[in-house]
Amino acid sequence: MGMGLGKTKGILCPILLGIGAVFGFATMKVGYAAPHALSVVAAENTWGDLAAQIAEPDMHVSSILVSPAVDPHLYAPTPDDARRVADATLVVANGAGYDTWMDHLVQASALPQAHYVRADAWAGWHEGDNAHLWYDLNAVADFAQRFEKACEQADPAHAKAYAERARKLQADIASVQAQALALRPHVQGMAVAATEPLFTPLARYLGLDMKENDFQIAIMNDVEPPPIAVAAFEQDLAQRKLKLLAYNVQVEEPASKRLIDLAHKADIPILPLAEIMPQGTHWQIWISSTLTQIGHLLGVAQ
Known part of the structure; x- marks a missing residue:
């Protein structure tokens, strides 16, 4: 999203068409998990939702940006954001220069790089490519696969549950891909x-x-x-x-x-x-x- 040029925030238009019954998934919880509990912090709610469908209920998932009134490019993290990232088991973000503020929070924390899952780590993305990766169906499928592995490594005791939920999510992603291919x-x-x-x-x-x-x-x-x-x-x-x-x-x-x-x-x-x-x-x-x-x-x- 470009910045400046006299821009003002608009109101998010509803574009859902009432087809929720097609998919089965868990509801993402938004909030701040108690320190030392297994938790995931997402930069944006899009990636937070995908993460929650794999991680919950074994890890608590929360997202920093959940309101359309906030420009992800211009967002200034708060001390509470920094504490949440520092306490997190895993952190997820879009990457691609879209949410560099999260990179800074992770760098300031003791989080191992292996526990920071960014969508732009997908092999199909290269420096300078489009940063809006949640609209790239292949990038989303790749993110889900890598995030599942990160969950299993961070919490081996629940590896089987993460794998099962990831399979369900991948099936839903595949359904969206099939819909797109049928329209193409x-x-x-x-x-x-x-x-x-x-x-x-x-x-x-x-x-x-x-x-x-x-x-x-x-x-x-x-x-x-x-x-x-x-x-x-x-x-x-x-x-x-x-x-x-x-x-x-x-x-x-x-x-x-x-x-x-x-x-x-x-x-x-x-x-x-x-x-x-x-x-x-x-x-x-x-x-x-x-x-x-x-x-x-x-x-x-x-």
Whole structure:
């Protein structure tokens, strides 16, 4: 998510479509475990939810960022955050330069590096790649596998339980992947765009043709988009060359708001996305409902 450029926080739009019954999982508890209990601290609730589905009830899982009103890039950790990390058995984060404040907390603690599980340790991610890894289905599957192993190493007594819960989660991830692969032939090659590169990992998985990349990279890097990129984006919307416009509901800034207004006028479908997962749901429901919404907006019956 880009920073600055006169941005203000928006209100998280509900995008769940009531398909929770498809999946089975435990509910993630949010709070602060007592010191010396086995615990996991996550930078963001998205990774915290995935961790909880494997670790709980044998480890208590809590997430630092749970509100869409907080920009993960700009978050300033509190002394309580530092204590939680110092007391944690395991710590999880997105990595990829997205939540470097957690790196600093871990470095200041005595936590072994093997107990710090970051999504960007996935072999498919390289320096400079897209940082929004919770929208990368393969990265999520890899994170779940590595986190399970970390749980087993930290708490061998419950290794069998961690493995069983991880198998259930991997089955749910596989169901989301299958849903995406079933949608892909119907949408592959369609021209889409976004106000920032939040949508890119999922769009790539679906075979969508992501346009307006210069504009998105500028927003991500907290600089004004080049005038030529703004003009091209506006022209493509006005001429209805794009089949879909995705935007980050947690951020409002003038350049993006104008594009959303133009998309409305051109009757181009608009997809709301978020960086912090809505509370009261789980990753697999959230992403599955997003895929369903993408199919609906692109005219694919599911």
